[in-house]
Amino acid sequence: MTGQSTRQARAVVDELVRGGVTDAVLCPGSRNAPLAFALQAADAAGRLRLHVRIDERGAGFLALGLARGSGRPVPVCTTSGTAVANLHPAVLEASHAGVPVIALTADRPAELIGTGASQTVDQTGIFGGAVRLAVTAATDDRRVRAQVCRVLAAAAGPWAGPVHLNVPFTEPLVPDDDVWPAGRPAGQPWTSAPPSAQVAPPLPLDPIAPTLVLAGTGDPAPAYAGLPVVAEPGSAAWPHALRAGPWLLDDQALRPAQVVVAGRPTLHRSVQRLLADPDVAVYALAGAAPWPDVPGTVRAVGALPQMIPDPVWLATWKAADRAAASTLDAALDIGLAPAGMRLARELVAGLPPGSALTIGSSNPVRDIALAARPRSGITVLTNRGVAGIDGTVSTATGFALAGGGPGYALLGDLTLLHDVTGLMTGPDEPRPDLTIVVLNDRGGGIFGLLEQGAPEHAGAFERVFGTPHTVDLAALCAAIGVAHTAVAPADLAGVLEPAPGVRVIEVPADRAMLRSAHGELRKAIGASVAEAVAHGA
Structure with a gap:
């Protein structure tokens, strides 16, 4: 028995x-x-x-x-x-x-x-x-x-x-036959449960007021016709969003009268500053998840009503976006912007249609948000639920295995090292076609952009925040049996063709000037946007 x-x-x-x-x-x-x-x-x-x-x-x-x-x-x-x-x-x-x-x-x-x-x-x-x-x-x-x-x-x-x-489980723990228990007829669950559905009332928005959409992961709609959209990678709206939107949020000339929060935007501090502005009316789109409201300013939760977009408002945002993107691309082209941003732009542009892209938290997702040109034809995953770096190699593996096209990931070196076991796949296991692009600046680059990266904390920074390491990624990959290639950001396009199995493409970088490079780029973009808005270009 x-x-x-x-x-x-x-x-x-x-x-x-x-x-x-x-x-x-x-x-x-x-x-x-x-x-x-x-x-x-x-x-x-x-x-x-x-x-x-x-x-x-x-x-x-x-x-x-x-x-x-x-x-x-x-x-x-x-x-x-x-x-x-x-x-x-x-x-x-x-x-x-x-x-x-x-x-x-x-x-x-x-x-x-x-x-x-x-x-x-x-x-x-x-x-x-x-x-x-x-x-x-x-x-x-x-x-x-x-x-x-x-x-x-x-x-x-x-x-x-x-x-x-x-x-x-009680012992014995091993079977003594191969007889499966009888259930309901084949293909039918024991209890059939229909999916739940929610219908939300329309938001009490002013349909003609200057309105901005801020979209994050979990946003319920891919497009918001006639309204300027600043979207994070991983949101449904990102392919249709403004290219340089995150750079524009602190410009007072572009301040909206009302904001619609779609999904859960978490990447940029400028988003939270805008949502905390007492002069901006904040509304949230209803979705399956609880609505986000970090500053406690959301006035209502519901569906987007019919809007009457102001063409002048939209034209102003588009002009600012063009100016910011032009300055950004010029800096990227001549090497004045951080290497991670150049890498992000080249990677997103070079992905084959149908690709599944997993983006690591920390700098990689921010580099894509700040520098890549939003595009359709790819699916994007970001672990922004609690925004940790743990398990990202394994997440990317699962995402690639579930998708129908080639898998790609953009990670930092610490994110890769945090989940080295994710590279280890047994000989009898399903294997994805996954290309992992790693920006290796030998430490925690993102902390150099935060308060602890300020010059006055330089004495403590490198050991306890920069956390430098001396891992040879090529040797590590060889030990695990994963292919490895090292390239410069400008040469990335030449190695992005889909390939069987798992491989690591390492892009070496120096984080010493990361903070200053970000600061100079922000100043240059701010000046170009101010000029574009002033001239109504």
Whole structure:
């Protein structure tokens, strides 16, 4: 007779597949052996695609990337103990970014909790409020299938996000047959749950007032006809946004009467300064996620009503945008702008149509926002839920595996080093076509642009903020078995053709003058914009 844990695990996996799961991530362990056998059997039968990893933290971010790329819930399965805790960073990112990741964790039986048993911690509620739902699995087939359906529904929304299914297993942990439990007819979940929908009332905007749209990740619409849009990479509006929009937000001549916040913009301090201006009326578009409101100024949340855009207002913003972009490109062309910005411009322009681009937090996403020309034909992922650098290689791997085209990533050197295990893929695992472009300035360049990078803190800066390293990326890649190439930003286009497997393209840079280069570029752009606005060009 099939053991209880084997029956339980098979019911969980079978119901996940029936509920639409197509990918699953697994880390090795003993207590999760019933799930490991069930997932492997489902993979062998072509019912899902299994990805095995040795590092739970990276595995969580791999699941996140797969879920972002596919739009489907993706379980990540671990054994008990600290293995579960290692999922927490990915669960937090998934929670704030609205990504349906399922933490599928094996546990010791309840009677072993608190007894000093090996690899045993209290896993109930371990993720706190970061998950949309936390469930301890039942042991009988009927109840556990109903629980899986409830978990999938919670992961899907209305505000998508991570869920936790904790499965206590008793011994024996290995199967003695290959008989799967009977569920409902093939292809049907135990409980069918329709997707939730929300209808928001129109915002009380003045339809003729000068209006600016600020778009971030999770914005509900790709375009806002007739209104100037400043959008972050990763937002649906970015391909249609102003090229140099982030450079223009502090210009008083371009101050709007009202702002519409779409999604969750988090990149630029100038955005928060604008939203905190008491003379600007701030409204937020309704979406699945709670609306953002850092300065506490949002007056209403709803849908965008019919607007009557002022052609003079739009023309002024476009003129300022052209002037800023012209000055920016001139500085990039002659090498007066930071190398990261030149790299960002060349990378985005050179990506093949259909590419999936993952952008690391810290400087890379800001360099693209400040220097790249927004474009369509690519999909962009940024881990801006909590904006950490951890797990980005794994996220990019999952995003590339879920997409139909070639995968690319733009990372800083510390972001790569933070997730080196993300480069390690077993010989039997699905492999993406992923090109990882790394700006290597041998440390934490972004801190040089913040307050701690000011000259008066130079004595402490390099060791505790710059965090220099001496890692040879070529040797590191060789040790892992990943192809490596080093190029200058100007030569990037020549190595961006899609290639099979994972490869690293290293772009060496010097961060010593990063702060001053940013300052000089901002002054030059400000002067050109002021002239353009004054002349009405």
